[in-house]
Amino acid sequence: MSAQDNAEVGAALPKTPRDYLPLLLPAALALAALPFIPSSSTWVTLTIAGLAMGMMIFIMASGLTLIFGLMDVLNFGHGAFIAIGAYMATLVLVPLAGWMQADSVWLNLAAVVPAVILAMGATALLGLGFERIVIMPVYGQHLKQILITMGGMIVAEQILYAFFGPQQIPLPLPTTLRGSFLIGEAAVEKYRVVAVSVGLVVFVTMLLILNRTKIGLLIRAGVENTEMVEALGYRITRLFVGVFMAGSALAGLGGVMWGLYREQVNAAMGAELMVLVFIVVIIGGLGSVTGCFIGALLVALATNYAGFLVPKLALITDIALMVAVLLWRPRGLYPVTSR
Amino acid sequence: MMPLSGDPPRSRVLAVALVLIVLGLALAPFLFPGAKPLNVAAKVCIFIALAASYDLLLGYTGVVSFSHTMFYGVGSYGVAIALYSLGARFDAIGLGLIVALPLAALLALAIGLFSLRVQTIFFAMITLAVASAFAVLASQLSWLTGGEDGRSFRVPELLQPGTVFIPRDVLGVAVTGRTLTYYVVLVCCAALFLLLLRVVNSPFGRVLQAIRENPFRAEALGYRTVIHRTLANVLAAVVAAAVGALNALWLRYTGPDTSLSFNIMLDILLIVVIGGMGTMYGAIIGGTLYVLAQNYLQALMGTVSSAAGEAGLPLLPSLFHPDRWLLWLGLLFIASVYFFPTGIVGKLRGPPG
Numbered sequence: 001m002s003a004q005d006n007a008e009v010g011a012a013l014p015k016t017p018r019d020y021l022p023l024l025l026p027a028a029l030a031l032a033a034l035p036f037i038p039s040s041s042t043w044v045t046l047t048i049a050g051l052a053m054g055m056m057i058f059i060m061a062s063g064l065t066l067i068f069g070l071m072d073v074l075n076f077g078h079g080a081f082i083a084i085g086a087y088m089a090t091l092v093l094v095p096l097a098g099w100m101q102a103d104s105v106w107l108n109l110a111a112v113v114p115a116v117i118l119a120m121g122a123t124a125l126l127g128l129g130f131e132r133i134v135i136m137p138v139y140g141q142h143l144k145q146i147l148i149t150m151g152g153m154i155v156a157e158q159i160l161y162a163f164f165g166p167q168q169i170p171l172p173l174p175t176t177l178r179g180s181f182l183i184g185e186a187a188v189e190k191y192r193v194v195a196v197s198v199g200l201v202v203f204v205t206m207l208l209i210l211n212r213t214k215i216g217l218l219i220r221a222g223v224e225n226t227e228m229v230e231a232l233g234y235r236i237t238r239l240f241v242g243v244f245m246a247g248s249a250l251a252g253l254g255g256v257m258w259g260l261y262r263e264q265v266n267a268a269m270g271a272e273l274m275v276l277v278f279i280v281v282i283i284g285g286l287g288s289v290t291g292c293f294i295g296a297l298l299v300a301l302a303t304n305y306a307g308f309l310v311p312k313l314a315l316i317t318d319i320a321l322m323v324a325v326l327l328w329r330p331r332g333l334y335p336v337t338s339r
Numbered sequence: 340m341m342p343l344s345g346d347p348p349r350s351r352v353l354a355v356a357l358v359l360i361v362l363g364l365a366l367a368p369f370l371f372p373g374a375k376p377l378n379v380a381a382k383v384c385i386f387i388a389l390a391a392s393y394d395l396l397l398g399y400t401g402v403v404s405f406s407h408t409m410f411y412g413v414g415s416y417g418v419a420i421a422l423y424s425l426g427a428r429f430d431a432i433g434l435g436l437i438v439a440l441p442l443a444a445l446l447a448l449a450i451g452l453f454s455l456r457v458q459t460i461f462f463a464m465i466t467l468a469v470a471s472a473f474a475v476l477a478s479q480l481s482w483l484t485g486g487e488d489g490r491s492f493r494v495p496e497l498l499q500p501g502t503v504f505i506p507r508d509v510l511g512v513a514v515t516g517r518t519l520t521y522y523v524v525l526v527c528c529a530a531l532f533l534l535l536l537r538v539v540n541s542p543f544g545r546v547l548q549a550i551r552e553n554p555f556r557a558e559a560l561g562y563r564t565v566i567h568r569t570l571a572n573v574l575a576a577v578v579a580a581a582v583g584a585l586n587a588l589w590l591r592y593t594g595p596d597t598s599l600s601f602n603i604m605l606d607i608l609l610i611v612v613i614g615g616m617g618t619m620y621g622a623i624i625g626g627t628l629y630v631l632a633q634n635y636l637q638a639l640m641g642t643v644s645s646a647a648g649e650a651g652l653p654l655l656p657s658l659f660h661p662d663r664w665l666l667w668l669g670l671l672f673i674a675s676v677y678f679f680p681t682g683i684v685g686k687l688r689g690p691p692g
Contacts, residue, residue, distance in 0.1 A: 074460045137677065142459045144676055146403045147612060151673040154605060158666035162657045271601065275471040278464045286461070315479055319472040322465075326453070 022333040023290075026054075026297040033305040044186035046304045052192035054300030055199020056261060060254030061277040061284075061292050062206060063247030069223045069287025069336050070243050073135055074142075076149040078251055079274030080156035083267055084126060085119040085252025086259035087160055090169045092118055100174045108174035119256045120249040127248025131241055153270070160267040168266040171259045195257060202250070203293050210289065219243060223287065223336060279318045283325045285332025294333055295325075342533055344540040348620055350687040357620060360627050364525060368518045369511075375634075377517070381524050381589045383630045385582055388528035390610040390622035391535045392578035397608075398617030399539050400571045401551030402459055405604055406450065406466035409473045410443040410576040412598035414583025417442070419490045419593035420483065427493040432588070439580050447576030451569030474599040489594020494520070498588065524585045531578050536619050538574065547571055548617070609668055613675050615682025624683050632668070637661040 030047050037043045064078045075081075092115035093100060099111040134152055138144040173191055180189040210216035222229045222239055230236045258273065259265040280299055284291025302321050307314035325333060348354040360383075363370065367380035393407050417439025418432055425431035454465040477484050484490065494516075496502055502516035538544050549557040550564050558564050587593045597603075606629065614625020640661045647655035658666065679686050 068460075074464070076463075134673070143397075143401055143403060144680070146460065146463050147608070147676045148673060150605075150608065151669050151676065154665055154669035155673065158663055158669060162654075162660070162663050162666065165657075166662070275468055279468050282461070282464055282468070312479065315475045316472050319468060322468065323453075 019334070022294050025294060025333075026301060029298060029301050029305075033301075033309075036309055037305070039185075041184060041186035042308070044183065045188065046308055047301065048186075048188050048192050048196070050301035050304035051297065052189075052195040052199075052261075052300075053304065054297035055195050055203075056254055056257045057273075057276060057280055057300055058199055058293050058296035059202050059257065060251055060273060061280045061296055062202065062289055063250035063254075064277055065281045065284065065287055065292045066206075066219075066250075066289060067244055067247040068281070069289075070219055071139070071240050073139065073145055074149070074286075075130075075135070075247075076146055076274070077130070077152035077156060078149075078247075078277065079270035079272075080153045080160075081123045081126065081248050081251035081270075082255040082258070082273050082277075083160060083265075083270030084156065085123045085255030086171070086265040086269065087164055087169075087255075087267075088119040088122045088252065089115040089256040089259060090164075090171055090265055091115075093171060094169065097172075100172060103175050105176050108176045112174060116253060116256055119252040123252030123255075124245040124249040127245045128241060130248070131244040135244075153274075157267050157270060164267065166267070168264045170264050172263055173260055177260075191261065195261065198253075198257065202253075203289075206289050215239075215242075276318065279322050282332055283322055285329075285335040287336035288332070288334035291332055291334035291336075298325075344533070344537045346536060346540045346619070348688075350684075350689070353620060353624075353684060353687040356687075357623060360623055368514075368521055372512045377521060379630060379634050381521055382634075383627050384525050384528040385586050385589070386606070386610060386630055387623050387626040388531045388582045388585075389579060390607050390614065390626045391532050391619055392575045392582065393607045394611050394616065394619055394622050395535055395539060395547075395571055395575045395578075397611050398615075398619075398621070399544060399551065400547045400568055402568060402572070403463040404466045404572065404575075405463060405601075406470040406473075407575070407579055407607055408599055408601070408604045409470040410447065410579040411583040411586070411603070412473070412477065412593075412595075413443045413446070414439045414580030414585075415587040415593040415598035416477065416484055416490075416583075417580070418584040418587040419492055422494065422587075423485075423490045423492040427495045427499075429495050429497075432495070432584075436581070436584055439584060440577050443576045443580035444573050447573040448569060451572040452565070470599075470604070471601070474595060474601070477599055478595045485594070487595060489592060489597070491592045494588060494591055498523070520589060524589050527585055528582065531581060532619070532622070535578065539619060543567070543570070551617075605665075609672050611682075612672055613668075613682055615684030615686075616680065618682065618684040618688075621682045621684040628683075629668075632664070637664050640664055 030050075033046075034040075034043055037046065060078075060082050063081075064075060068074050093111055096111040096115075099107040102108065130152065134148055135145065138148055177191045177194060180187045182188070208216075210220060218229060218234055218239055222236060226236055229239075255269075258269070262269075276299065280295040281292055283295035283298060284293070299318055299321060302317045303314055306317045329335075348357055364380055364384060368377055371377070371380070389407075389411060393404075396402055396404050396407070414436075418435035421431040421435030421438070422428075425434065450466060450469060454462045478487050480486075481488075493499070496516070498516045498520045500515050500517040502519075503513055504516075504519070505514040507513040539547070546557065546562050546567050549560070550562065550567055554564050557567075583598055586598065590597060610625035610629045611621060612625075613621075613629070614623070615621025638661070640659050640663070644656045644659035644661065647659060657663070675682060681688075
């Protein structure tokens, strides 16, 4: 009897129910589009293009959703960080144009790696300043947060205009990443493969840090209950600063990747991407990294398929997708906090 | 008769400023003859009414909406499309309004019911997304809206600049259809402003402020917060659409840049916050200062910029370039949210009580 009892007690502790349904959505969407697209090679090209775009959006959006989840701060100036990251990259890549044009992987890397490091470093430092000076006084006051961060966005965009001028800055891809290779009959651009790999690395790294390290444990605990983490003797402010810097650096990385993808940079890109990033974060559920990942893939895939099938429709697929998801789950796919 | 709805300026300086602004606007065609000053005056009227309707949301209800220009655009496009396709007739304006105002109300109702149950941030994000989708849609449906070029149209003959009522030799200023249009804009905007002042001082307005201060408590007292917020959203949207229609009539043109652009949204936000959230009069002060700054400060900045350039100072020329005026207003905006959240009007009124 006792053995049976023990087993029952063990079984009585319920496991956190896993919710796998949203994970299937991107695959379902891709399969659903298959019959409508005339050739399977086109479908492969479109899907990979969608995945690449989705990964880049995910990199930009993940920082935003992470910051919101932990600190309950939605940074409306996140778009400015994206643009600043891209501009920082031009500071390195434009003078090093010769290395970028060279047909050598190492020279290309020698130009791109410092650019990415500078972009991420600059946006992380900016995030540090922004969190300490601008956001700290308005923790817990949503209305003021929205206004302040929006003001920060205006100022940052104007400063970019003042320093770099209103013209677009071309940002050509390095030679090694140009062109495409063929899988069967489908042409796959090299840069898209790189974008997918970087996105996956960022996603997996984030999941590992959040679920397997002490810092991740603290962050997750902070999302649940900030006061309790503080009461247990951890300095929550350090955690806030760290996460804010990491989130900003991710925005910078996303900005560089997007700039290279579009092969040009302009100051208005922050505001444009902001809307896309918001839609992704809403779809994923505010604060959820996994939800954000799925949301980004869904939005990008839907945009690519619709752009191919009904170009006019592509303009409103984001919104339509958001409405559909919210009708199904009013708080997004994986709502993290009860706030 | 209580035109101010029992909510006077409550500050001598403010009262004087308001009287000056109102007199200036009322006599603008005679005090400042010429096309540009009249344009500025009309823009002041339009932005005052638009900012006041936004203040109902931001200042009184405590929700941040980024879709206000969408409703403004619905009104603008409604009148523009009607006048463009039906010709310069008054019934076309009426038809445009009959379609546009309920459409704005319906959109606001849908957005409100959809997203106002949850927190402020969610609503702000959703409105931002919807408004940007709407702007893209308007610029793409070129058969209806004229796309990026927008729609230029003729207004009814009575309102055209060529219609002269009193020629120049009587008052020194010719009273034309343009003057009449200006007064139509002025009177309508004033009426809308007084209506909004009435609303915020009504029991309904008090409930909105209660919800802004403490939604849980308001709900506990038996007021349905969702319903009240949604109604405020609908009301603000309808007023914004009406103002948009006036703007279209004045400009005789509607395009994405004059009605739907995100920059106008930021303008309204800056006006309301700098003027004073939750005061209504802040819209008048902020709107006037903002439009004047937009039209005349830029010239000043140009002078500073070129002076700094001649003096050989680094960076200053580009920071003071006339196109960078939003930078300074943005800084003023941030400072204003921190240091005087009640804006200019709140400062003038002094501490409450």
